Amino acid sequence: xxxxxxxxxxxxxxxxxxxxxxxxxxxxxxxxxxxxxxxxxxxxxxxxxxxxxxxxxxxxxxxxxxxxxxxxxxxxxxxxxxxxxxxxxxxxxxxxxxxxxxxxxxxxxxxxxxxxxxxxxxxxxxxxxxxxxxxxxxxxxxxxxxxxxxxxxxxxxxxxxxxxxxxxxxxxxxxxxxxxxxxxxxxxxxxxxxxxxxxxxxxxxxxxxxxxxxxxxxxxxxxxxxxxxxxxxxxxxxxxxxxxxxxxxxxxxxxxxxxxxxxxxxx
Amino acid sequence: xxxxxxxxxxxxxxxxxxxxxxxxxxxxxxxxxxxxxxxxxxxxxxxxxxxxxxxxxxxxxxxxxxxxxxxxxxxxxxxxxxxxxxxxxxxxxxxxxxxxxxxxxxxxxxxxxxxxxxxxxxxxxxxxxxxxxxxxxxxxxxxxxxxxxxxxxxxxxxxxxxxxxxxxxxxxxxxxxxxxxxxxxxxxxxxxxxxxxxxxxxxxxxxxxxxxxxxxxxxxxxxxxxxxxxxxxxxxxxxxxxxxxxx
Numbered sequence: 001x002x003x004x005x006x007x008x009x010x011x012x013x014x015x016x017x018x019x020x021x022x023x024x025x026x027x028x029x030x031x032x033x034x035x036x037x038x039x040x041x042x043x044x045x046x047x048x049x050x051x052x053x054x055x056x057x058x059x060x061x062x063x064x065x066x067x068x069x070x071x072x073x074x075x076x077x078x079x080x081x082x083x084x085x086x087x088x089x090x091x092x093x094x095x096x097x098x099x100x101x102x103x104x105x106x107x108x109x110x111x112x113x114x115x116x117x118x119x120x121x122x123x124x125x126x127x128x129x130x131x132x133x134x135x136x137x138x139x140x141x142x143x144x145x146x147x148x149x150x151x152x153x154x155x156x157x158x159x160x161x162x163x164x165x166x167x168x169x170x171x172x173x174x175x176x177x178x179x180x181x182x183x184x185x186x187x188x189x190x191x192x193x194x195x196x197x198x199x200x201x202x203x204x205x206x207x208x209x210x211x212x213x214x215x216x217x218x219x220x221x222x223x224x225x226x227x228x229x230x231x232x233x234x235x236x237x238x239x240x241x242x243x244x245x246x247x248x249x250x251x252x253x254x255x256x257x258x259x260x261x262x263x264x265x266x267x
Numbered sequence: 268x269x270x271x272x273x274x275x276x277x278x279x280x281x282x283x284x285x286x287x288x289x290x291x292x293x294x295x296x297x298x299x300x301x302x303x304x305x306x307x308x309x310x311x312x313x314x315x316x317x318x319x320x321x322x323x324x325x326x327x328x329x330x331x332x333x334x335x336x337x338x339x340x341x342x343x344x345x346x347x348x349x350x351x352x353x354x355x356x357x358x359x360x361x362x363x364x365x366x367x368x369x370x371x372x373x374x375x376x377x378x379x380x381x382x383x384x385x386x387x388x389x390x391x392x393x394x395x396x397x398x399x400x401x402x403x404x405x406x407x408x409x410x411x412x413x414x415x416x417x418x419x420x421x422x423x424x425x426x427x428x429x430x431x432x433x434x435x436x437x438x439x440x441x442x443x444x445x446x447x448x449x450x451x452x453x454x455x456x457x458x459x460x461x462x463x464x465x466x467x468x469x470x471x472x473x474x475x476x477x478x479x480x481x482x483x484x485x486x487x488x489x490x491x492x493x494x495x496x497x498x499x500x501x502x503x504x505x506x507x508x509x510x511x512x513x514x
Contacts, residue, residue, distance in 0.1 A: 131365075139363035142323045143377035143430065144352050150380075 034226050038156060041149045048154050055158035063119050063166055067112055071170040074107055075099065075177025083185065092186075096193050097200025099178040104201060108171040109209050110257055113216035116163055117249035121224040124155055125245030128228025129238040137229070152225045159221030164213035204267065212260040216253050223249040273300035276434055276466050277322060282331030284317055291317050293490035294331070299434065299468055304460055304480045306469045308512065309487035315470040316360070318487075319436045322468075323355055324348055335434070353381075356432035356465075360439045362423030364411040370422055371407050374398070377430050397425040400462070401455060417448035424455060428463065435459065435467040441476045453479035474512060486512075 078099050086092045131137050140147040179193045227245040231237045277299035284292040291314040299305050307315050320326040322333055324340050333340040335351045364373050374394045378385055398404045401421035441449035453476045459465055469480055484501050486493045502513055
């Protein structure tokens with residue numbers, strides 16, 4: 001009878017696992033060191049203010065169009081989908097409030113973060129990856145310019161600041177989309193719709209959503225920059241860095257959201 | 268050029284460097300003397316580029332000692348490393364111009380990040396002077412994507428020279444260029460040495476460039492120094508490996 005498992009193969013599998021686990025621990029240490037160096041450079045003198053403003057503009061300009069379209073569609077779809085059950089229960093008057101709360105608490109921040117993970121995370125990964133491959137980062141280092149300070153810190157801070165702003169913008173656009181959705185079947189003025197929507201929204205709905213958006217922004221900026229900055233040599237690695245930045249940032253956004261929901265639930 | 272009482276600017280002693288199982292440098296010892304063009308010659312993959320990257324600590328050697336004007340190259344002493352990099356200019360193989368910046372911004376970048384702050388007029392004057400040295404004053408507002416390979420190399424050299432380094436490291440300066448542009452780059456290397464009294468290490472396997480710029484040659488083979496000498500000594504050598512380069 002053929003032996004499926006031998007002592008030798010399980011031993012080599014164990015050493016394989018040990019090797020993978022070691023690689024994983026090294027990766028974690030590398031990320032921690034990267035975070036530490038970003039933190040140190042964020043609070044050191046000679047902040048690259050101009051580059052920070054440029055990155056804020058790039059992030060806002062790149063994502064605003066896409067977020068406008070997505071925001072309107074999300075508001076519209078949420079309204080159209082929620083209306084029939086509310087009509088059945090005779091609670092259609094609650095539609096604006098329900099849509100506003102779900103947009104502000106969950107849909108707005110998460111959808112915005114996922115769009116930005118795709119749009120900004122990939123662009124940071126590809127841009128820094130290409131700079132690494134073409135030795136531009138090395139050139140900065142040898143000319144005594146600190147590439148972390150010039151390239152990484154402004155991008156991470158810009159993402160951290162801009163994503164909450166884009167989230168608030170997505171919320172507003174989403175509510176407008178919802179008003180359009182309501183007006184397919186009913187005739188409601190924008191003022192009445194907004195009054196009804198915000199009657200259900202409380203302070204506790206907005207603040208945690210804004211706070212978690214800062215974390216989403218930080219995660220997207222850090223992951224995009226880390227993947228690009230540490231790209232391997234060779235053109236293929238630029239694509240790998242961009243792709244890996246999107247996948248990792250999207251996954252981390254969902255995980256951060258899960259943690260944030262648990263914390264908000266305790267409040 | 269090396270004479271009996273020449274000052275050593277870069278001293279490399281028994282440097283080794285491996286990437287995983289691949290041992291690239293196997294105990295390289297060499298010196299760069301004041302006011303000389305030292306060419307490091309060898310086949311691709313013999314560790315030439317790795318060696319000059321170790322000098323500026325872009326890569327860290329596994330063992331051995333590297334000194335730049337009596338300062339030891341080590342990552343642990345940031346101040347020391349900054350002082351070393353201030354003395355060295357590095358021209359990368361692809362010129363490594365920052366592609367999101369204009370030529371003017373590329374040249375201003377190292378100056379605006381250095382300790383010595385310049386006012387706007389002095390900054391502009393330095394940029395124009397650097398571009399005139401490489402005969403490209405009209406390229407000042409162009410983006411790197413609008414420049415040819417040779418122009419990129421010249422701008423890269425201008426950016427390297429703008430901080431007045433004492434030592435220049437050229438990583439394959441003529442690779443990928445047509446013969447005429449290669450000759451122009453070789454002339455520029457000689458002009459730079461003469462005008463700024465710089466000392467240079469030139470990594471290349473372009474024999475025409477070697478013949479044009481070399482004061483002294485070190486040949487690397489499989490991560491070790493195979494032969495050291497003048498151009499004439501190399502040309503007269505009967506060793507088959509050396510002959511394969513010079514014939």
